[in-house]
Amino acid sequence: MEQNEIDLEWSALVAGFAVDELLAGNVVKEADRQFAENIVAQQIHIFLISGSRSDAGNARYQPGGAGFKAS
Numbered sequence: 388m389e390q391n392e393i394d395l396e397w398s399a400l401v402a403g404f405a406v407d408e409l410l411a412g413n414v415v416k417e418a419d420r421q422f423a424e425n426i427v428a429q430q431i432h433i434f435l436i437s438g439s440r441s442d443a444g445n446a447r448y449q450p451g452g453a454g455f456k457a458s
Contacts, residue, residue, distance in 0.1 A: 394435040395428075402428035 402424045409415040415423045 391436070394432055398428040398431040398435065399424070401431055 405427050406415060406420055406423045409423060410417060410420065
């Protein structure tokens, strides 16, 4: 399996989890699930293929973003 295929599958998986939370928060309607998942997966994939990955070696990574909880 090539990296792009892995990134596409990972994007779809993470998008599904993100949209589940949007559904639970009544931000997205069930009827719009697939559309929302496609949009979120596409954005995640764009970040992955552009090299914008969250690791300490990436200069674009800034701890403390949305959802960050300090211990």
